[in-house]
Amino acid sequence: xxxxxxxxxxxxxxxxxxxxxxxxxxxxxxxxxxxxxxxxxxxxxxxxxxxxxxxxxxxxxxxxxxxxxxxxxxxxxxxxxxxxxxxxxxxxxxxxxxxxxxxxxxxxxxxxxxxxxxxxxxxxxxxxxxxxxxxxxxxxxxxxxxxxxxxxxxxxxxxxxxxxxxxxxxxxxxxxxxxxxxxxxxxxxxxxxxxxxxxxxxxxxxxxxxxxxxxxxxxxxxxxxxxxxxxxxxxxxxxxxxxxxxxxxxxxxxxxxxxxxxxxxxxxxxxxxxxxxxxxxxxxxxxxxxxxxxxxxxxxxxxxxxxxxxxxxxxxxxxxxxxxxxxxxxxxxxxxxxxxxxxxxxxxxxxxxxxxxxxxxxxxxxxxxxxxxxxxxxxxxxxxxxxxxxxxxxxxxxxxxx
Numbered sequence: 517x518x519x520x521x522x523x524x525x526x527x528x529x530x531x532x533x534x535x536x537x538x539x540x541x542x543x544x545x546x547x548x549x550x551x552x553x554x555x556x557x558x559x560x561x562x563x564x565x566x567x568x569x570x571x572x573x574x575x576x577x578x579x580x581x582x583x584x585x586x587x588x589x590x591x592x593x594x595x596x597x598x599x600x601x602x603x604x605x606x607x608x609x610x611x612x613x614x615x616x617x618x619x620x621x622x623x624x625x626x627x628x629x630x631x632x633x634x635x636x637x638x639x640x641x642x643x644x645x646x647x648x649x650x651x652x653x654x655x656x657x658x659x660x661x662x663x664x665x666x667x668x669x670x671x672x673x674x675x676x677x678x679x680x681x682x683x684x685x686x687x688x689x690x691x692x693x694x695x696x697x698x699x700x701x702x703x704x705x706x707x708x709x710x711x712x713x714x715x716x717x718x719x720x721x722x723x724x725x726x727x728x729x730x731x732x733x734x735x736x737x738x739x740x741x742x743x744x745x746x747x748x749x750x751x752x753x754x755x756x757x758x759x760x761x762x763x764x765x766x767x768x769x770x771x772x773x774x775x776x777x778x779x780x781x782x783x784x785x786x787x788x789x790x791x792x793x794x795x796x797x798x799x800x801x802x803x804x805x806x807x808x809x810x811x812x813x814x815x816x817x818x819x820x821x822x823x824x825x826x827x828x829x830x831x832x833x834x835x836x837x838x839x840x841x842x843x844x845x846x847x848x849x850x851x852x853x854x855x856x857x858x859x860x861x862x863x864x865x866x867x868x869x870x871x872x873x874x875x876x877x878x879x880x881x882x883x884x885x886x887x888x889x890x891x892x893x894x895x896x897x898x899x900x901x902x903x904x905x906x907x908x909x910x911x912x913x914x915x916x917x918x
Contacts, residue, residue: 522681523754523761523918526601526747527857528593528695532565532740532844535596540844541861544869545890549724549843551738555703560710563723564701565740565845582639583652584622586743590649590697591656593743597693598657601747604691605757613661613689615680616650617673617696619849620705627702649697649743661689667849669905670809672696674852674913677746678768684748691753695745695853709739714813729810729839730817730881731874737811740845744853746860751918763860766898767796767914778906780816785823788910789902793827796914798898800828803835803914805868805886805899807859810839811846820904821881836893838871838886852903856913859901863917866894 532550533540543550550565567589571580574592594614598604604612622644629636642648647665654663662683666675673696680694709715716726716736728734746765754761769791773784793799809820828835840858847854862868871885898916905911 519685520687520750520752522684522748522765523751524746524763524765524860525749525754525759525761526597527762527860528595528597528600529742529744529854529857530567530569530589530593531742531854532567535592537857537861541858544840544843544858545867547843547870547872547888549872551724551726551845553723554701555706558703558707561718562706562710563718563726563738565738566701567742582643584625584643584648586618586622586697586699587649587652589699589743590616591652593695593697594653594657594693594745597745597747602759605759607690609658609660611661611690612659613680613683613692614650614654614659614663615676615692615694616653617666617676617849617853618646618649619667619669619672619698620700621646622648623700623702623705627704630704653693657693659693668909669907670848670851671903671905671909671911672849672852674856674901674903674911675770677853677856677913678770678911680748681765681768684750690749692748693745694748695743696850697743698848698850699741700848701739701741706739716812725873727812727842728873729808729812729842729871730878730883730885732876732878734812734814734817736813737841737846740847742847742854743850744857746856761918763863763915764918765913766916767792767798769795769912771910773908775908780819780904781908782819782822782826784908785820785904785910786826788912789823789827792900792912792914800831801834803898803900804893804896805862806835806837807855807899807901808837808839809902809904810841812842817881821883825882833884835884836868836886836891837883838869840869842872852901852911855901859899860915863896863899863915866892866896868893
């Protein structure tokens, strides 16, 4: 059986930097942070990267009941991805699949139910179920093939994209709409993350610089919300219909640490990195950029750097690394999809977004971090995007220039 090359033909985002993927990338290149103060009523100061979203652009008032914000963002991003792909090229609905990632589902619906003084909206259950975003996308786009949801914490949408690529490669679908959505910026969720002590401390007036991946003084991440979807199809099909190909998704790797629920493990991450290279048939020397998971936690960044060093070895200085979470926050279940879009655009433009706010890089990490102003990389051939999740699940996507 000959496996098809998987082409990325559509990109759609609803991000803290707006709903135009290329404008978002330009903002990241400028080092613009979308992290701002939220919920001043909470006992401790909090900051997050939120989305300015007008649901009236995408839904009528009759359509909105029972559609949580997480699903609204997903529908908008998926529609924009399909538009960017130049529609679905006449694909039969039964040959179109939706592969969605969502870590926690409809937080807004749950928060409203908990704080409703005994009145729980009747559509709370379908609004907060984690598979609602993918199902809403399928209904909006008339996708009648497989519609799957992957809930793998921070790796959710990266896993969804990889599984979609496999379905395209094997001919199980003609077109896959793959990505993820997350909308968790509500007081209850922020309080829960604060209790876990993984969020960056927030100083008044310094919120935008609170997240410092791979810096010596890093202290945690900020939550973000948003959605991102990619349209995947075979390169042969894309050529036949004259579609522009943004990149090839040529490799992916999965692994589980199987050691601890929240503490990452370098050998586990290294297994996923090697698997992505193996699937693509590339060596570490072929890959010039890594959009890192880079949560800016003390342990997480050090372990990720160790895993990269283990796989890249003597080639590590040639791998430029940045974590764009410093600017758009950590989108949890949607992080892998948004960062995949960023990685595709880095390849397409030959430009690397900065690893922001690391004024003093941690020498113990030993990485070649992209400087504050970004970097030009006209010869960039291949790049990876890593997502390492609670539960010990690791996912790596590898993209190549077409």
